[in-house]
Amino acid sequence: QSVLTQPPSVSAAPGQKVTISCSGSSSNIGNNYVSWYQQLPGTAPKLLIYENNKRSSEIPDRLSGSKSGTSATLGITGLQTGDEADYYCGTWDSSLSLWVFGGGTKLTVL
Amino acid sequence: EVQLVQSGAEVKKSGESLKISCKGSGYKFINYWIGWVRQMPGKGLEWMGIVSPGDSETRYSPSFQGQVTISVDRSINTAYLQWSSLKASDTAMYYCVRTRYFNSWYEYWGQGTRVTVSS
Numbered sequence: 001q002s003v004l005t006q007p008p009s010v011s012a013a014p015g016q017k018v019t020i021s022c023s024g025s026s027s028n029i030g031n032n033y034v035s036w037y038q039q040l041p042g043t044a045p046k047l048l049i050y051e052n053n054k055r056s057s058e059i060p061d062r063l064s065g066s067k068s069g070t071s072a073t074l075g076i077t078g079l080q081t082g083d084e085a086d087y088y089c090g091t092w093d094s095s096l097s098l099w100v101f102g103g104g105t106k107l108t109v110l
Numbered sequence: 111e112v113q114l115v116q117s118g119a120e121v122k123k124s125g126e127s128l129k130i131s132c133k134g135s136g137y138k139f140i141n142y143w144i145g146w147v148r149q150m151p152g153k154g155l156e157w158m159g160i161v162s163p164g165d166s167e168t169r170y171s172p173s174f175q176g177q178v179t180i181s182v183d184r185s186i187n188t189a190y191l192q193w194s195s196l197k198a199s200d201t202a203m204y205y206c207v208r209t210r211y212f213n214s215w216y217e218y219w220g221q222g223t224r225v226t227v228s229s
Contacts, residue, residue, distance in 0.1 A: 002154065035215035037155075044205055044222050045147075045155065050215040088155055092213035098171045099145070099157040099213070 004102035011108040022072045022089030032092045034072040039086045112136040114220035129192035130223045132206030140164040144189035150202045198229040
């Protein structure tokens with residue numbers, strides 16, 4: 001059971017928008033920066049968003065991140081088939097003194 | 111160009127020891143922490159621990175404390191993850207990651223090292 005809770009899967013049609021939620025607590029998301037990672041099949045994860053809402057280099061502005069209280073959200077607009085991947089949120093947990101990842105969300109572009 | 115290059119896939123038997131590596135290049139190695147992340151087959155990402163190449167300070171997840179050892183050799187810009195006695199449940203992909211601070215995001219990832227342990 002992950003400290004951070006993500007929906008196991010989300011889906012949407014090409015061109016549409018999708019959001020992926022990441023829920024935590026005051027010891028992690030509530031008081032630390034959130035980052036988001038994309039893992040395409042058979043590859044290493046890749047940083048998409050850091051410090052809650054800053055895009056990593058070469059990440060298009062179709063992707064966005066936000067945080068409110070103890071939850072964070074990754075948004076992807078203009079969905080493409082190439083966006084099909086697993087997405088993970090991550091942050092530091094100050095009480096546990098360790099980095100925590102969400103359980104991951106599989107995005108399907110129908 | 112920043113790169114983290116990991117050692118190749120390993121196939122081992124239960125009870126054997128193993129040390130895998132992660133070599134950093136394209137940046138000042140001692141200025142960034144190196145962490146390790148496990149991904150078991152078909153599962154999510156799990157943080158194992160992290161080491162500071164500057165002073166070898168190491169932090170472990172309680173889930174992995176005592177099960178693995180994380181170390182670093184500054185002279186060759188390489189971090190290591192080692193097991194003294196492998197179990198079948200150690201079968202997984204292992205990624206090294208680079209971060210500026212121990213509690214910060216992971217901008218760079220190694221390509222992964224697949225470890226297969228047979229019983």
